[in-house]
Amino acid sequence: MKTRKYLLPAAVAGVLAMSLSACGGGGGGGTQTGGGDAAANLEGRGPITYVTGKDNAAVQQPTVDRWNAAHPDQKVTLKEQTDKADQQHDDLVQHFQAKQSDYDLVTVDVVWTAEFAAKGWLQPLKDKLAVDTSALLPSTVKAATYNNTLFAVPVHSDGGMLYYRKDLVPTPPKTWDEMMSMCSIAKANKIGCYAGQYQKYEGLTVNAAEAINTFGGKIVDDAGKATVNSAEAKEGLGKLVEAYKNGNIPAESITFQEEQGRGAFEEGKLLFHRNWPYVYNLAKTDGASKVKETFAVAPLPGKDGPGASSLGGHSAAVSVYSKYKATAVDFAKFLLEDEQQKFFALQGSLAPVKASMYKDAAIVAKAPYMPTLLTSIENAVPRPVTPFYPGVTKAVQDNAYAALKGEKSVDQALTDMQAAIDSAK
Amino acid sequence: MSTEAPTPTSAKETLAGTHHMPGKESADRRQVTQGRWAYTLLTPTLVLLGVVILYPIINAIIMSFQKDAGLDPATGFFTEGGFTGLDNYTHWLLQQCGSGPALGPCPPGTLGAQFWDAMGTTFFFTIVTVAMETVLGFWMAVIMARAFRGRALVRASVLVPWAIPTAVTAKLFFFMFAFEGIVNKIFGTQILWTGSEWPAKWAIIISDVWKTTPFMALLILAGLQLIPDEVYEAAKVDGASAWQRFTQITLPLVKPALMVAILFRTLDVLRMYDLPAIMTGGANNTTTLSILVVQQIRQGLNNASALSTITFLVIFLVAFIFVRFLGANAVDAATTGKK
Numbered sequence: 074m075k076t077r078k079y080l081l082p083a084a085v086a087g088v089l090a091m092s093l094s095a096c097g098g099g100g101g102g103g104t105q106t107g108g109g110d111a112a113a114n115l116e117g118r119g120p121i122t123y124v125t126g127k128d129n130a131a132v133q134q135p136t137v138d139r140w141n142a143a144h145p146d147q148k149v150t151l152k153e154q155t156d157k158a159d160q161q162h163d164d165l166v167q168h169f170q171a172k173q174s175d176y177d178l179v180t181v182d183v184v185w186t187a188e189f190a191a192k193g194w195l196q197p198l199k200d201k202l203a204v205d206t207s208a209l210l211p212s213t214v215k216a217a218t219y220n221n222t223l224f225a226v227p228v229h230s231d232g233g234m235l236y237y238r239k240d241l242v243p244t245p246p247k248t249w250d251e252m253m254s255m256c257s258i259a260k261a262n263k264i265g266c267y268a269g270q271y272q273k274y275e276g277l278t279v280n281a282a283e284a285i286n287t288f289g290g291k292i293v294d295d296a297g298k299a300t301v302n303s304a305e306a307k308e309g310l311g312k313l314v315e316a317y318k319n320g321n322i323p324a325e326s327i328t329f330q331e332e333q334g335r336g337a338f339e340e341g342k343l344l345f346h347r348n349w350p351y352v353y354n355l356a357k358t359d360g361a362s363k364v365k366e367t368f369a370v371a372p373l374p375g376k377d378g379p380g381a382s383s384l385g386g387h388s389a390a391v392s393v394y395s396k397y398k399a400t401a402v403d404f405a406k407f408l409l410e411d412e413q414q415k416f417f418a419l420q421g422s423l424a425p426v427k428a429s430m431y432k433d434a435a436i437v438a439k440a441p442y443m444p445t446l447l448t449s450i451e452n453a454v455p456r457p458v459t460p461f462y463p464g465v466t467k468a469v470q471d472n473a474y475a476a477l478k479g480e481k482s483v484d485q486a487l488t489d490m491q492a493a494i495d496s497a498k
Numbered sequence: 499m500s501t502e503a504p505t506p507t508s509a510k511e512t513l514a515g516t517h518h519m520p521g522k523e524s525a526d527r528r529q530v531t532q533g534r535w536a537y538t539l540l541t542p543t544l545v546l547l548g549v550v551i552l553y554p555i556i557n558a559i560i561m562s563f564q565k566d567a568g569l570d571p572a573t574g575f576f577t578e579g580g581f582t583g584l585d586n587y588t589h590w591l592l593q594q595c596g597s598g599p600a601l602g603p604c605p606p607g608t609l610g611a612q613f614w615d616a617m618g619t620t621f622f623f624t625i626v627t628v629a630m631e632t633v634l635g636f637w638m639a640v641i642m643a644r645a646f647r648g649r650a651l652v653r654a655s656v657l658v659p660w661a662i663p664t665a666v667t668a669k670l671f672f673f674m675f676a677f678e679g680i681v682n683k684i685f686g687t688q689i690l691w692t693g694s695e696w697p698a699k700w701a702i703i704i705s706d707v708w709k710t711t712p713f714m715a716l717l718i719l720a721g722l723q724l725i726p727d728e729v730y731e732a733a734k735v736d737g738a739s740a741w742q743r744f745t746q747i748t749l750p751l752v753k754p755a756l757m758v759a760i761l762f763r764t765l766d767v768l769r770m771y772d773l774p775a776i777m778t779g780g781a782n783n784t785t786t787l788s789i790l791v792v793q794q795i796r797q798g799l800n801n802a803s804a805l806s807t808i809t810f811l812v813i814f815l816v817a818f819i820f821v822r823f824l825g826a827n828a829v830d831a832a833t834t835g836k837k
Contacts (some may be wrong), residue, residue, distance in 0.1 A: 162796075192567075193575050220574035272692070273781035297569075325677035327693040333676060340678075460569060460576070463796040464608070471607035474781065478694070481606075493607030496595040497797070498569060 110172075110393040111193070115201045117397040120148045121177035123404065124165070126387075127156035130421030136413055140404060147400045149178075158182060169194040169392065177395040178404060180387050181225055183216040183455060184462050189390065190224040191460035196391040198223045202402045209409070213426045216455035217388045224390060226405040229414075229423035231385030232449035233269075233283065234442065235371045236338055236346040236356070238364065245371035249287070249312055252345060252374045256321045259344040265323035267316065268337065269347035272330050273474045278456065278466045279383040280347065281473035283373065284309040286381035286454040292469065292494070293457040299494035301469075302487045311483045314476050327477065339364055347373060349385065350424060353442045372448040384453040386424065418443075424450065464497025558803040562586050566798030579800065586804035609794050612785055613805075617812070620786045622699070624767040627706045632760060634707065635714025640748075642715065643722045653719075660712040668776035671705040675777065698782045702773050710766070714759050721755025722748070761820050768813045787812070 125133050128151070137151045154161045162185055168176045169192065181189060189195050198204050204226050206214045213227035235252075237245050241262060246252035256266035269283075270276030282292060290306030293299055316322045323343075326334065331348060335355065338346040339362040346352075353370065356362050373380035389405040391398050407413060411430065417423040418436045424446055430436060431447035457465050468490050476486035563586070565579025588594055590613045595604035604610035642653050659667070674680050675691035682689060691701045725748065733743050771788035778784045780793070787809045794802040 191569060191574060191576050272779065274779050296571075325688075325690055325693070328677050328690055333678070336678065461797070463793075467609065467793070468605075468607035475606070489606045492605035493611075496600075496605060496608055496610075 111196060114396050114398050116399050117395070118147055118400045119397040120150065121395065121397050121400050121404065122150045122152050122175055123178045123180075123389075124152045124154065124176050125180040126154050126158070126161050128153050129156060130423070132417050132421040132423070135420075136408070136416065139413075140407055144400075147397070147403075149400075149404055152176075165189070169394070172394050174392070174394045174396050176392050177397060178389050178391055178401040180228070181390050183213075183384055183386055183388065184466070186217055186225050186388060186390065187219045187458045188460045188462055190219040190222075194393055195224040196393050196395070196398055196401075198226065198391070198402065202391070202398060204402065204406060204409075208429070209426050210428055210450050212384050212450060212453040212455060213386060213388075216384050216386075216458060217390075219458060219460075225388035226390070226402075226409065227386065227388045227426040228405075228408050229386050229417055230426050230450050231349055231424055232446055232453045233279070233347050233349060233373055233382040234353075234445055234449055235373050236348060236352060236368055237371060238341075238344055238367055239369040240367040241344060245369070246345075246374045247379075248377055249374045249380070253316060253321055255344070259321075262344070264341065265326070265337065265343045266321040267345040267347070268322055268326035268329055268334050268343055270329050270331055270334060271317075271322075271327050271474075271477055273470050274330060275466060275470075276330055277473055278469045279385075281310060281313070281469050282383045282454070282456055283347075283381060284313040286383075287373070287375045288312070289376070293459055293465065297457075297459045297461075299491045301494065302491040306487055307483055310473065310476060310487065313473075314479075314483055317477050318479065327474075336361075338368070350440075350442055350446055351422065353440070354422065370442045370445045372445055372452070375452070379448055379452045382449045382453040384450065384455045386426070461497045465494050468493030468497060559807055561800045562804035562807050564800045566800045586801050587808065589801060590805055590808055609790060609797065612790060615783055616785045616787050616790045619699075619783055620768060620770065623703065623706070623770055623786065624764055627703055627710075627767055628760060628763050630703070630707050631711045631714045631763060632756070634711045635718055635759070636756075638711065638715035639718035639722055642719050656712045656715060658712075659709050660716075662709070664709065664772040665776060667705060667709050668773045671701065671708075671773075672777045675701045692778045692781070695782045695784075698778050698784050702777055702784060705773050705777065706767070706770070710763065714763060717759035717762070718752060718756055721752040721759075724755070725751045757820075757824065761817070764820065765813060765817055768816060769809075 123133075123137065128134065133151055133153075137149045141148050154164050161180075162182070165176070165179055165181070165185075169189070181195075186195070190197075196202060199222060204223065206223065206227075209227055210230060213230045214223070217223060217225040217227050235245060239245075241258050242255055246255055252267060259266035269280040271280060285292060285301065285306045286309070288305050288309035290301065290303050290309050292301045292306075313322070317324075317327075326337075329337070331352075334343075334346055334348055335352050337343050338348070338352070339356050339359060341363045356368055357365055373382050375381065389408060391401040391405070395401055409426070411427070414425040414427060414430050415433060415436060418425050418430060418433075419439055422440060424443075425431065425436075428447060428451070431443045437443050456462075459465055472481070472486040472490040472493065475481045476483050481489070563581060563583065565582035565585065567576040567579055569575070570577045585597070589604075589610055593604045593610050593613055594601055595608055595610050596602055638656060642649065642656065662670075672692075676682075677688075677690060677693075679691075681687075681691065689697050691697045729747055729751075730743060733747055738746065769788050770786050771792070774780055774784040774786055775789050775792075780786075780789045785793075787805075791802055791806045791809060794805055
């Protein structure tokens with residue numbers, strides 16, 4: 074009898090303990106000072122593993138096959154992760170923490186590069202392993218550079234574009250103010266004027282950063298210090314907040330991620346819409362789309378020219394624990410060759426990282442938005458390149474969200490954003 | 499149950515033993531070998547529990563006293579933080595950010611600034627959803643306990659929400675509560691369900707109640723079915739009204755099962771993650787403690803260990819209060835099957 078009394082509490086404790094241990098399981102700090110591992114195996118050649126997110130467009134395996142046919146002694150094996158960015162990130166972290174040599178070349182999202190580099194997990198691409206980036210779009214190279222060292226090879230890029238209704242607006246607006254002045258057309262047609270992604274998630278960071286960068290603000294400086302509390306940033310975020318307040322940005326867009334925005338635009342409920350290039354083909358072919366023939370794309374509107382898009386895309390980075398770094402770098406360079414870049418663009422609608430490809434006749438024929446996208450990426454600003462990106466993006470999201478909803482003034486939001494970014498260290 | 503079983507069996511065996519083997523000695527020996535056997539059989543389980551539960555917990559607690567790796571501005575690389583005492587705990591409990599002279603209250607937009615809000619939100623969800631689920635679950639259980647045509651079908655269909663994985667439920671409700679979603683269409687409203695605090699909280703509560711009321715109903719139903727019909731018949735003969743039968747017979751007799759159901763649900767909601775994470779991403783003050791832990795893991799594992807240790811202690815305290823003060827006897831009675 075006596076023991077029974079403690080049975081249930083003990084069982085409860087056990088269950089709770091399991092939930093706790095699930096959190097502690099990740100153990101082991103991932104820190105080292107970039108010494109030994111980064112200097113080893115620089116000339117190693119042999120079979121490597123190339124890790125990418127889920128290959129939905131089926132472009133990676135054919136590419137790997139092409140390489141393998143030409144390099145039978147340095148075979149590349151493709152390893153696909155899930156299609157969720159967070160899971161890809163955590164999978165990479167676990168493999169790096171375990172210092173495993175089985176992930177030779179990994180695909181990193183542009184916003185992870187600095188974090189992984191600062192943890193000492195990525196091989197600096199210099200000296201023997203240097204990669205010529207002169208043909209690449211500068212913003213993509215900047216996003217792969219940390220502490221003035223290249224840590225990853227940009228493989229494909231991404232940038233925001235302005236989708237607009239060409240039946241209602243014959244000439245797309247070039248500046249933000251011009252776009253706002255066109256909102257009377259939306260009102261006359263009883264549709265919303267402009268929307269991006271304003272739910273509190275990574276998309277809001279993208280949109281807030283675009284507003285801030287477009288008007289000359291900077292979220293962090295090159296040394297990673299917060300510089301967001303500036304007059305320029307205030308003007309940019311202020312424009313966004315003002316438009317939301319006066320209804321030019323419809324109220325419901327505070328619940329929009331990419332897909333809800335795309336839905337609203339395809340239903341003909343938006344005059345202007347900021348989204349990624351993937352929307353183009355869907356809006357042209359989707360059965361539910363009512364704007365198939367009546368939309369077009371333009372560069373994001375800016376202060377007095379094109380706006381500063383946030384940069385998306387992925388890079389390939391070499392693990393410091395790889396045994397065959399020379400092969401890994403060669404394969405990364407192979408991904409940059411025109412043939413592969415063209416294949417990615419045609420087969421997978423992945424935006425190339427070389428300006429020359431955007432003028433390729435075959436690519437433009439398949440994806441007419443390419444010249445617009447080039448303008449977008451040429452003017453793009455990478456999201457803050459900082460090893461504390463998760464904390465920085467949270468600081469931006471939380472405070473931009475509060476400002477949009479009118480819970481705090483733009484001034485207060487930027488003051489808090491600045492303080493929160495600095496305390497994210 | 500299990501602790502009671504061996505006593506009569508071994509007593510019987512001992513008795514039987516005295517028939518065949520003379521003396522008390524063999525009975526003792528038998529008990530000794532039995533004890534040895536018991537330990538031998540239990541050891542693998544204990545070792546396994548030690549490896550998968552004890553070790554990670556101790557590891558997490560040790561980590562919670564370590565500082566998270568910090569950036570060395572000279573090299574641009576991270577360096578180990580080292581021992582930091584209770585700093586990680588004061589970071590959360592007192593909401594202090596930064597270190598050294600820069601130590602001060604966490605600015606809005608940091609995880610530290612959200613700790614007490616998340617605590618409040620978690621307890622708010624717990625109290626509201628458990629209360630609603632208890633009332634609705636009781637009602638459903640009473641209906642299901644009656645004999646009527648199609649009872650099996652009703653019981654099976656009630657279980658459907660419970661059988662759907664929470665993440666799927668969350669996605670379903672996410673679409674239903676979208677601005678262009680079915681909820682606004684049906685009621686002709688234009689509510690931004692996930693766009694402001696109270697609608698978002700209620701959307702989550704509705705989803706949680708929809709999903710887990712069946713669980714509550716089933717546990718209560720099991721309790722109801724333990725009550726013998728004769729008791730009700732006797733009460734009827736004595737002239738007790740339906741309300742009297744409910745308050746005087748059903749409620750006291752079902753209380754043990756009810757307390758267990760409430761306890762399980764309470765502990766479950768205190769760990770709530772999927773619904774708010776998928777439906778709102780934690781926006782509009784719907785961040786629960788578990789969401790905060792997961793977000794912190796990406797920013798620093800040691801600090802996340804401190805937070806999950808705090809969460810663990812809070813939940814443990816709630817469980818302890820429940821068992822010790824509110825339903826200790828009920829729980830005891832429920833597990834032995836008598837009052």
